[in-house]
Amino acid sequence: MNQRDPLSLSRDAVDDPVVAEANAQAAEAQAAPSAPPAELRAMGRSHIHESARAQVAGAASYIDDLPEIKGTLYAAPILSTVAHGRLNGVDASAALALPGVRGVVLAADVPGDKMLAAFAHDEPVFALDTVQHIGQVIGLVVADTVMQARRAVRAVKLDITPLPAILSVQAALEAQSYVLPPVFVRRGDAAAGLAASQHRLEGSFEVGGQEHFYLEGQIAYAMPLEQKQWWVYSSTQHPGEVQHWVAHALGIDNHAVRVECRRMGGGFGGKETQAGHLAVWAAVAAHKLGRPIKLRLDRDEDFMVTGKRHPFAYRYDVGFDGTGRITGLNLHMAANCGFSADLSGPVADRAVFHSDNAYYLSDVEIASYRCKTNTQSHTAFRGFGGPQGVVVIEAILGDIARALGLDAQDVRLRNLYGRDASEGRNVTHYQMTVEDNILHELMPQLERDANYRERQAAIAAWNATSPVLKRGLAITPVKFGISFTATLFNQAGALVHVYTDGSVQVNHGGTEMGQGLHTKVAQIVADELGVPLHRVLVTASDTSKVPNASATAASSGTDLNGRAAQFAARHVRDNLAAYVCGLDGCGAGAIRFAGGQVISPKQVRAFDDVVKEAYANRIQLWSDGFYRTPKIHYDKATLTGRPFYYFSYGAACTEVVIDTLTGENRVVAVDILHDVGHSINPAIDIGQIEGGFVQGMGWLTTEQLVWNDKGYLATHAPSTYKIPATGDIPAHFRVDLWPEANREDNVGGSKAVGEPPFMLAISVYEALRNAVAAGRGAGEDSLAPVRLTAPATAENVLRALGKISD
Incomplete structure (x- = not known):
């Protein structure tokens, strides 16, 4: 174990009594004089x-384990089979004739507002006159048992006239199809900075979405009580919003709805807003039939109905000097939002905020497009747009280093925010001062701990003599802002x-x-x-x-x-x-x-x-x-202010190997040094760091969402969608904690840990791009940007190597 500080913990040491005692003593040293002994x-x-x-x-107990009230019925969703179309009618006569079927619930049965109480008010409870994606919920069949309801759904006949569908970001940009207006953020003069730059580079690439794949799927259990009161069990990250949505759909006051959630079997952002849909659907059915209703999506339905992480497409034009320092940047980011706004506005905003990651951008212009497509309405996912912002600037810096023939670690260190105001490089492009930057110390520390320079030399020697297998190594940092960008939620x-x-x-x-x-x-x-x-x-x-x-x-x-x-x-x-x-x-x-x-x-x-x-x-x-939360303020019209109370920092060093004949790749070693302040619970924090990294690794390597030319999600089950498994975890996987307390007055001197580690996995993507560059060989191509579409499936790796064409 690393001995540089008493809070440095390896994944194997969290239960070591010596480590635990050292951790307690270090925490005690920071405590108030009247604090009890450690x-x-x-x-x-x-x-x-x-x-x-x-x-x-x-x-x-999870919701499906709870004892059910006598008279409980079960619902199953009726899903659109067309990506975009006019809904002419629903014929449920055959379904209603089946044994055990008690009713069908459609938009006409919603007693309150037929639009969900989402902030954009652009999504119906059930499809009204049109359908907007394959899998949109048109209504429910309710029956005595789950299987009776699901069998009956297959007997429902839909009359839908197909309409033209927009199924890609490129098509949405061409049609100017947006769920929200584009946003532009500028600092300095990007055009002048680019024109005066010593070097200039252009590039483009895409990163895909990601399915939440929580172990417990979406579920709600709605029970009508006396005097028009309701008790709703919901697997939700936001019980208050579920309460509001249900009351809104039923046309009653919030105080008449009680929402309870003891625990979820995972959420990752997928149950922030979209758990509310199931609660509303179940409550509307319960209102119509006067009986408790349970609605649980099976895995295929969950894939087809719910939104994912937003896929992004990027274009950039960057200027830089001979040392790799950025002198001008024009960045174009387009988010695939799906058919409604959901949380796409703040997700895309956070991508803008984090498109600097850890680096000072003097002259920059960022365009953010929130594209409307006929797919599932994409939603919150761990990192909430942050990963989509961080990955683009890390890719740009990797391309700059490659073009100059420099080590990317040196280019990254060269571009970091300053340590303090005296350096004049510590204000973000959204006008927040970076006051707590520890990366000037943290990144070199990880470099030493991971033997980065020695390993880079060894990998270069390996690649020079290995014609098929190529290795790559990369260190990438993260600077992640902590607070809701919507100030009222703090x-x-x-x-x-x-x-x-x-x-x-x-x-x-x-x-x-x-x-x-x-x-x-x-x-x-x-x-x-x-x-x-x-x-x-x-x-x-x-x-x-x-x-x-x-x-x-x-x-x-x-x-x-x-x-x-x-x-x-x-x-x-x-x-x-x-x-x-x-x-x-x-x-x-x-x-x-x-x-x-x-x-x-x-x-x-x-x-x-x-x-x-x-x-x-x-x-x-x-x-x-x-x-x-103190100190925060934010103008959402200009995207300026102090949206974050503080930043969490970290860095990861990742080594990968690719097979240039098959495109297969593997992560072979990971070293992480991450900042959680004074940890409240080191074992839980290390678990979050490991889990966040592996989930981010999945986003960038194996988790590929594929919609066909009809808008059908072909990867809608574990048989076609691969999350990381135990066999994907690298044999060397080390996590150390940075010892410093949060410089802001946060509880126990701690820092947030849920989302920031996810972006450490961008080191996997950069290591893969370095391996691809080695696989392309010497010459002009080796200096060009590596266009690797994420996730880095075997096919995408071969495409990046030039072995197959688009």
Whole structure:
């Protein structure tokens, strides 16, 4: 294990007691003088996930595991078979005649607004007079059993007159077909910078979308209650939005709808908005039939109905000097948004924000096109447009290095944002000052740890003598902004209840999708109250407890909800401290809570005993907490301001090998150095880094979405769509944590970890492009941009090598 700092952890060391103790001591050194000893604290230690034991035992309940109310019916979706067409009619007579079928639900059955309550108001609950993609939900068949409903769907006859369909970004650009108007961001004078540049390069390439492939598919269970009230179980990252959407479709007030989610079997952004569709569909069916309705998509339906990561197409014109420093950039980004806006606006905005990644762009012009096509409406996905921004600037820098015959690591270091304002290179193209840049130290550290220079020389020697197998190596950094770019979502609430036996219950507005949010929140509350972690229970996300909660997204789940829960716990702690002060005649600041004890200058009492006495003396033992992110502001009209509270940083060094005869490729080694501030839970954070990297690797190597010329998604099942498996994980896969605390006042000195590691996998793409360049041989071609379409399937690698044509 690397010994450079006490928080440096390899993937094999998270349970090592020596490492855990070193980590705790390092965290203690940063704590306030009155903080309890490290061995008594929950934060900074690798506690297991709060549901881990139940999940291993099969005792953790997901929505399809819940006991069903008597009279529950089951729905199956009626899907469009045409990419774009006029919907003339739906003949469900044959379906209604089948055994067990109770009804068909169509747009006419929606009691409230027939358009979903999405911000653009451009997507119908069920298809109205037209269909917009193959797989669009036209209605539901409801039956006594799941299989009866699914069989009946096949008997429904659709009358659709086909209309011309737009199925590619290029076609959308030509037709000026957009879900939202194009956006342009400029800084300096890109044209003048390009004209005056010592060197100039043009290029273009594309990156594909990505299926979320959560283990638990989309599901909702809607139950009508008394007096027009509703209880909806939804596998959602945003219960508050599901509540609003259901109320909107039913034509009732939000307070009449309760949405609950104990856990999801994965989300990755796919359940931020699109879980709301299923909840609305189930609720409309339940309203029509007066019975509880469960709707669960099978894997094929999930592929066909739901949106993906946005595919992007790029063109660039870049100017640079002899050292590789960028002196002018004109960048054209076009996002395939699908048939409706969904979250495409903020996704494309974040791609614009992150098209600099870690690099200062003095004279730049960025055009962002949000293209409307007749495919599924693409949506949030881990990174939320950030990866699509980062990958383009990394590709540009790789091409610059290749053109100049320089090492790409040197070109990247040359273009980094400055360390501070004195260098005059620390303001982004959207006018945010970069105040916390650690990459000048982090990237060279990873370079040394990974033996980058030595390996580059060895790979060059290998490639010179290996005619078929070619290797590539690359280091790429990430600078990822943390906060919702929609400023209003940067708020959170929580409740903390201390019961008379001293046990603690927490409820907050975030949702648990396997990422360990509930575990971290429990650790934060345990430390705030000074009680053992096992005494804290975090309950299901529930709109009847914490209202108006933001989505668990933007990597802000712990930042927002953890801080809100900490504040709620602090209120209770302060009440208890004031009570003890009254007994002992001391100031509140003299009271400490640690190890399940309340410690005053005069006496040490058990926390449980203090709670009992406080209750007997009518002291409030519960409280709410609220937090809103400070410092941020953002003008969405000009895309300028400070949209992010801070940046998370990291870098990855990846080695790959390609077969130039078959196009096959493999990732053989990965070294990561990543910044999570002072980790609240190192094991969970390392797991997120590993998982994010592997998911990003899948996006760039194997996960290919293919629509045919009719708009049919041909890759709609595990048989045709390949996510990374255990055999794809490199034998050498090392993760170390950067030791520095967050420079902003974030909970526990931590930083967000959910999304930033995803972009570390861009090092895989750059390593593959380096291997392709080696495979093209010497001469003029070896200096030209490598146009490798992502994902780097065998076919796309061969195409990049010039072995096959488009």
